[in-house]
Amino acid sequence: MTTYFVAGIVVGSVYAIATLGLVLTYTTSRIFNFAHGAIAFFVAVTFYQATVNWGWNAHLAGVLTIFMFSPLLGLFLWAVLFRRLTESPSSVRLVSTIGLSVALPALAPILYPHIDAVLQPSMLWSPAHEYTIFGVHVDSNQVAVVVAAALIAVLLTVLMRATPYGLSVRAAVDSQTMAGASGVNTSFVTAVSWMIGTTLAGAAGVLLGALRGFTILQFTFLLLGSFAAMVVARMHSLTLAFAGSMAIGLLQELSASQQFQHFLEHFASATNPIILGIRPSIPFIVMLVFLLVYNGLQEERFAIDTRSTAEPVREVVVTRDQPWWRRLLPIAVCLVGVLVAPEFLNGLWLAIVASGLALATAFLSYVVVTGDGGMISLCQITFAGIAAALAAQFATNHNVPVLLAILLGALIVVPIGMLAALPSLRLGSLYLALATLAFSQLVQNTYFQTSRISNFGQGVAVPRPGGLAGDRAFYYLLVVLFVLVALLVRNLERSTTGLNLAAMRSSETATATLGINIVWSKFVAFGLSAFIAGIGGGLYASYAGAANMNQFDALLGAVWLAVVVTWGIRSITGALLAGLSFTIIPQLVTDHLSGRWLNLPTLFFGLGAIALARDPRGILHGATTRRYERRMRRARRTAEPAERVGEPAGAA
């Protein structure tokens, strides 16, 4: 038991180091860094590369990666990204850091091509010195981690409470403009906080790697543990962040102890996936409990963040000036392309495009939940996975016709999705993003692992619909279903519900004072998006022939979001192109580039999400706007100055 207790304290310390960095960057810039775990991973892999592949001394490599490389990385990220985000709407801030969390891990194997897939733990002191303190065996690595965490906690508290820097931070949090006007260099304050924050992420990464090995799973645990601790800390309390991290680390390790496992054997066998899933589910459970507690406490929720959730769209003016055929041109070109494609494609490429179409259907769910609803959901992929798994059960084990099975699966996902969103919906987009992330990890580590669903990793078979089983026939069915779902989305956008959602994206405050129930409207959008994701997931599995849960991995969910954001989160055409590029581009890379570049598409999607987070119509719209502005400039030069309706209202 004591062994697990010590391990829990050690893991908790690593979580604490990471979480303190998150608290610091959040309090100084109001940006929740979803890429914190990715930064930790990136620094840890750099450390591993230096020690194992370049043969550096581990201590030297540790000091250099933590105290030189990490702060410089932080400064770089601040200069190119975080600095620009401070004044952005919440959805832009979230999507940008999610994009970074996709791009950074994809960059690692491109930069360091010789790193093995499975990385061994590499010790700080190897072999470690062993001590016995109060009859408990510990080694020097463990002591170093705990001491480091305690020291960092104390130093940060002193820094924030008792130094001029801490005062500047508190001033800058209240008002960047006022702090700037009274002589505080807000750029300096935030730049330093990002350097410290990244250093702490790097330190947590290197220490975690040294203790537990450099596997992506360990870093997912780190990420979820520190996110859950952030919820406990309500994003700002250093003390609660530290305590929460320790508690989560302890709970996770104690849940793995023999005594607890023995206790659980009264209920189920030790290999039962639900039992195995307890450890990874602890962050979710902690998050859930505290979200419910804070939901009750929250009184003046409108005072939290009065900024609009989405960037005001300037595109209205652009589309208004276009004739109807010009507005329909992009989607028409795409659809004609998709319809004639089977004439030119061989078997493999037809399959690639067809899977892309199924994914595009699932991606339409982002148009509803994020594009229309202004919510960032990280569990759409899990909804798709659950629906696919259910469809497989119905179709294969209960002989339900497959299309009906897919529909049933998607319908069952709706209440599940609503339950997942319930505790956080009122608390705003950041808490919703965290809760959906935790939910997808929970399902991934429990339900998806059960033998009934995973079927030894192959997934349960999902047949194709009778009569449409041929590749080409099923392809056209996919086109028809995409168009049908797209019509549903378009109808929703034009309906009263769609108007209400659009109103909410600009001003939740004004929407509330008109008597519109914000939570219910979001709830409806969320439920509908779960249904659409479910349909897409079922179709994807049906085309592939089996509901393989590896295709619905929770970590892949961020990549899904990133690719849709790149093409345009508020556009049906964007969803279509996102689905197609998600399957076509990786195949192109596999065909034409060496293994080192396998992650290149993911890197592109991550960078695309960062670059285009600001523009809900993505790449497509960027091109349209530039052309439009060029045309307007030409028109102004040749003719009278265009009549202006007035100054932008946003200047108020």
Added chain:
Amino acid sequence: MTDRSSPTDHPLLEATDVTVRFGGLVALDRVALTVPPATIVGLIGPNGAGKSTLFGVLSGLIRPRAGTVRIDGNDVTRASPQARARLGVARTFQRLELFGELTVRQQLVVAYRAKRRRTLFDLARTLPLDLLGLGNRPAPGEDATVDGALELLGLTSVASVSASAIGLGTGRLVEVARALASQPRVLLLDEPSSGLDARETDELAEVLARLRAEAGVALVLVEHNVGMVLGLADDVTVLDFGEVIARGPAAAIRADAAVQAAYLGTST
């Protein structure tokens, strides 16, 4: 618009002993405000006096530390902004809160339709229609109310312009029109004349007077333009540093020494 008769003798909207603290700062200290049906109540005071905070309390966006808010005599202190909107409270904002992605007319449509969707059941009932493309038909009486409000505020010509493309002054009028489209019994106007020129201000004052006279809407007017308030209001409350320093008919307020001190800084 709808039934205006108050069921009892209670004032339409009433705040008593409202106290709000932000950290150590007392934004409102035992403030009272009474709005009888179909009256215009003016609320004036220097910057930072707590006028907008009081509006937040009245419309349900800010929950007071102490005190009560009543509508028709019923305690709504803990009721949500939505619930108060359904009871007939509408407001505008000092810092514009327009729906930037909608046209001017659509803002009013959203407001008009809001009351027709009260419960989760209403949402579930209308969702299938929405998905089938039948969810954008005008509600009964919608066109008359919406176009009437647009015309009243002289916004007919910009009805189809995106709200992100209109000026500050027009934006103020759009907020008033939007609030009207929700068919309120009491309308809270937070500095409606700021950003308007003198002619527009006069026109707005005329519209507000007509609203009270013809539609029986009660108005609470927060204004920097003291002349406009004293000209329009039946009853004026003066706030300074979160406290009510004067209250009474406009003529009395005009002569009040404490008000002059607050505005002109003369020590008494």
